[in-house]
Amino acid sequence: MKLEDDVLAGLIDINSRVLDVGCGDGSLLLHLKKNKRVDGRGIEIDQKRVQESVAKGLAVIEGDAEKDLINYPDSSFDFAILNQSLQQFYDPRVVLNELLRIAKNAIVTIPNFGYWKVRINLLFQGTMPVTKTLPNTWYNTPNLHMCTIKDFYNLCKLDNIKIIKSISVSGGKISNIQKGNLEIKNLLSEIGIFLITK
Amino acid sequence: MNLNFKNIKKIRIEKPLKLDCGSTLNGFDIAYETYGKLNESKNNAILVFHALSGDQFVTETNTVTNKEGWWNMAVGKNKSIDTNKYFVICANVLGGCMGSTGPKEIDPSTGKPYGLNFPVVTIKDMVSAQIHLLDFLGIKKTLAVLGGSMGGMQALQFCTLFPDRTFAAIPIACAASHSAQNIAFNELARQAIMADSEWDNGNYLISGKIPRKGLAIARMAGHISYLSEQGLQNKFGRKLQEQTDVKFSFDADFEVESYLKYQGYSFVDRFDANSYLYITRAMDYFDLYKKNDGNLSKAFRDSKIKYCIISFSTDWLYPTAESKKIVIALNAIGAEVSFVEIITNNGHDSFLVNEPAFFNTLKGFIDSTYEEFKNEA
Structure with a gap:
């Protein structure tokens, strides 16, 4: 399992109710089911991956989170997970707030556009950055709304979202992000992981 | 059969x-x-x-x-x-x-x-x-x-x-x-059966008749609803039945027509017309x-x-x-x-x-x- 998934899993309470939005082939959900005994659900847009998830014994619904989250009742989960897909929605702000309506907490991970390699890439190449965490070229990327860790902080402030925990992942290492080190972490983190609530 | x-x-x-x-x-x-x-x-x-x-x-x-x-x-x-x-x-x-x-x-x-x-x-x-x-x-x-x-x-x-x-x-x-559409299709089927004089007000088994036409038409209507427009088009298109041009008659010119007739009439051999009425009704009431x-x-x-x-x-x-x-x-x-x-x-x-x-x-x-x-x- 990837380091960032490990960190994410560490934030989930045992026996909690979890919704993994964009759960892919269900690997993370299965891991949580086995190791944290969670009561897990998933939404995934790709039919093949839904089938893979279902074959793992997971309760996964084929659907588009952007359209379907509205159908979930308030506070029906303890945790909603959005693993590196916030930037792929047409309206990430609405999705973020929907997550916090459905679940008491949300765990959101983002590829950080503020990472120094990304900045250098744009600064010196003059082209849209292609890096390990952002492997696609501008014309075929699924990412519609790239943001930085700082951007995410600002949006949370704007929408009165409380950041309970925020973790930086970079070069195989993890560290905490705080208000005091936000600027530097925004520069040094490849991925940001946030535990948020309202 | x-x-x-x-x-x-x-x-x-x-x-x-x-x-x-x-x-x-x-x-x-x-x-x-x-x-x-x-x-x-x-x-x-x-x-x-x-x-x-x-x-x-x-x-x-x-x-x-x-x-x-x-x-x-x-x-x-x-x-x-x-x-x-x-x-x-x-x-x-x-x-x-x-x-x-x-x-x-x-x-x-x-x-x-x-x-x-x-x-x-x-x-x-x-x-x-x-x-x-x-x-x-x-x-x-x-x-x-x-x-x-x-x-x-x-x-x-x-x-x-x-x-x-x-x-x-x-x-x-x-x-x-x-849905209303589901009920409508079933009603079409039931009306087809009941319009067949051989149905004999449901007493055909006693009078020794079989409402073949009615049940076959009911099944044909059903069959159309079971397939998609694209599916039918891919399977039959406007293909003609063992002939090169239309015959300007009401026989089965098109393959899709003979397919439906076959589906309809082969169904009659194995299915009871009254049963069809009862089961479609059960579905409608659901x-x-x-x-x-x-x-x-x-x-x-x-x-x-x-x-x-x-x-x-x-x-x-x-x-x-x-x-x-x-x-x-x-x-x-x-x-x-x-x-x-x-x-x-x-x-x-x-x-x-x-x-x-x-x-x-x-x-x-x-x-x-x-x-x-x-x-x-």
């Missing part, structure tokens, strides 16, 4: 069955088939519900018609529902015409076929009758109940009536209530919303059942939106539900044809569910 009803397996239930319509059946027959072996722990049983024109002969050879079982594609040795591993059960529905009590069978009070004296039955009545078969076979809890179309409705109904009698349910290509004051979630409130809902993209009879309503209702009560919409050109009939993505979903869900069920018991 020569039909051989001699080898039908059936049980007689000598208990009264109170029907939705208010009348009571004092005892009834359930004709059924089983495939595979029930294991010692009795936790590998799968109850399949058949659709409108189906019967208990899910796979292998239908001993009545001597043709292949209707779900040979999905059920059998090494198939998605593997009978090496699972014990598959299917019963002919109440009101059917393959041995279970229905309008074709003899009314003990008159010694003549019931005909229209048979009470109008519902999906709930069908399911309530079949629970006796599970009791008879000694199965406390099935691994799964499943079915497509009307079979899916029975699966849903089963979950609402007997939430503790199954671990999982797979309602396929169905809806929690019949409405889990109304039963629960418009709140479908209430129907499933007490169940811990694992659900896998499957729909087909080109099914316009039971469109994906209907399946999604069920998914939403189940989500609202935190039920464990999976949902897949299979992308296909095969319309409503997709569950009966070779549809690999569908089979994979079915197999994946059932096999993984079995592992869980084994650990639970």
